[in-house]
Amino acid sequence: MKKGEVVFSAVCVGFFALMLTQTIELLEQGRAGEVGSGFWPLLSLVAATALSALWLVRNLAAYAREKPRAAGEASPEAIAGAWDRRRKVGLSVACLLGYIVLMPWIGFILSTMFFILTFILALEERRMKVLAISPVLITAAIIVVFAKFITIPLPKGVGIFAAFSRFFY
């Protein structure tokens, strides 16, 4: 039993319980004699809260049972490997968030090229040819299909970036 799973189930209990408190206000919405806005969410959230509480109890019981055995079992290599995996996922998530935040400001083309470069670096791609070609090639293909052919109004950015984007779509 991973400690993280206990934390995740506790977060689920907290989240669903919090949403349940929000539902109480919704129960007042609706006309007399009708099922109001809050009834259906109440059903879903009561079930979700009960199930997540049951999951938490099961996880706590399993954690308490396995804790004495698990203590001191993890090797330094395993711990380093786990941190390396977390670092790669963390970097990937940061790249995606940065891409979404930057896109409206610097436009689709530049943000996409920047995203591809940083994302493939985060995936430990080190081949210079791939690093040099991929951002340009993928962005060009995406622009041709989605901006030119399907005409999705991709973000152009602001100021000088918008002027740059208008060269292409």
Added chain:
Amino acid sequence: MFDLYWNAFGTVLLPQNILAICMGGLWGLLAGALPGISTSMGVVLLLSFTYSLPPITAFCLLCAAYCGGLTGGSITSILFGIPGEPSSVPTTIEGYALAKQGRAAFALWIFLLCSIGGGLFSVLVMMVATPVMANFALRFGPAEIFALVVAGLSVVSGLSGGSQLKGFLSCFFGLFLATVGTDGITGGERFTFDTTILLGGINFVTAMVGLLAVSEILEEAEEPFKEYKSAVAYRGMRDELPRLADYTKHKFLLVRSAVLGTVVGSLPGGGATIASFLAYGDAARSSKEPEKFGKGAVDGLMAAETANNAASGGSMTILLSLGLPGSNTTAMLIAAFMIHGMQPGPMLYASRPDIIYGIFVAMLMSNIFLLGLTVLAIRLFLQLNRLPYSSFSAAIMILCVIGAFGLNNNVDDLYIMFAFSVIGYVMRKYKMPIAPAVLGLVLGDQAELSFRRALLIADGNPIGLVSSPISIILLAGALFSIVYPLFKKPKMLSKSVE
């Protein structure tokens, strides 16, 4: 009637109409395969091309795009683990698992032949039994629709993998997500926290792209560096042709799924998603190897794909006979009728039988042509698999971003997609099944609206939910579907221990 069919074949087989079927089919395959570009969006984008076309050519184009979209959604599901359509989720689970075992081409053949088989079956049913099925579907009120959706949701027990508890928790999470936004009946805001970003609710395509596609890429990012995407091995379509025995072994399941898909597709609010999930759940329950589900069950893939495409004929039946849209895409087709000065429904039989029979034949020819067109499309998509893995992941990630953005051309949707990507990643880490959450999100809105409408009609009396034999049968079936695995599992476990 034979004269009408003869004339319809003569018209549809004209070169311009054949070309329209090929173009529409390829476009539909592309729209269905690209995540975030739905079949309905593909049909909408084609509408503007049909203004200047003769009506029958326009419907050849649109019907082929509809059939292609339903088929194409499964190509990316199997090759990349990304469902192009909500109805492709069961295909993603089983097809992608097969692909990861090095049986991508085998899974593609299974999907292709079952899809085409299901599609052809439903078109034949549509041609023969349209009046009968339309009459049956007319009896469905909100209580029956609610019972139908509950039956659709009951397949969660089959999708939960190892833990029923986590499966149902995931499903209720999805049902809760479906309540976010503006209430469809009172117009009040729910769980929006005074933000505009959540006012329109959580679009299931945005959530699905994050939960299923981006989270998968994030999970794969944990793996050590690899030069190419090695998860899916492909040896070539010819080397992995399935044997006839692969199909005959599951003949009853195939027939059952085709019938189920056609019937569910014909019900207003039914459609391919419920059909594929119901057939998949049915396959999981009736399988001799239930432990294979989630790990590449061929029968699960067959059932889902057959029912998925069989829904098209059912939806079209209701559209043509009653003028009711059975799915989002058939709702878009109503617009096409209006563009050409027609109103689908019983009167259209009397006024324009050439169009009705032309559509029957166009649907039939579209399914036949899709056999070749899909092989072409598969070759195209398999080339993508030979890209360097890192670039491939980046390209898929960008497709996901565009898919989420392109729905409303709104950057806010990207933040929702991002949030669901992280949620999906955490769910994967702790082995919480994602498919039930997607199912809850997709069906939740419909379940709530039909539930509240049924109670409204019954003056708040809950007996109104079980007032007809149809709803009683459907709800009893749903209850059985939920309870049965709970009793079946210990027996299976004890067998394995023995």
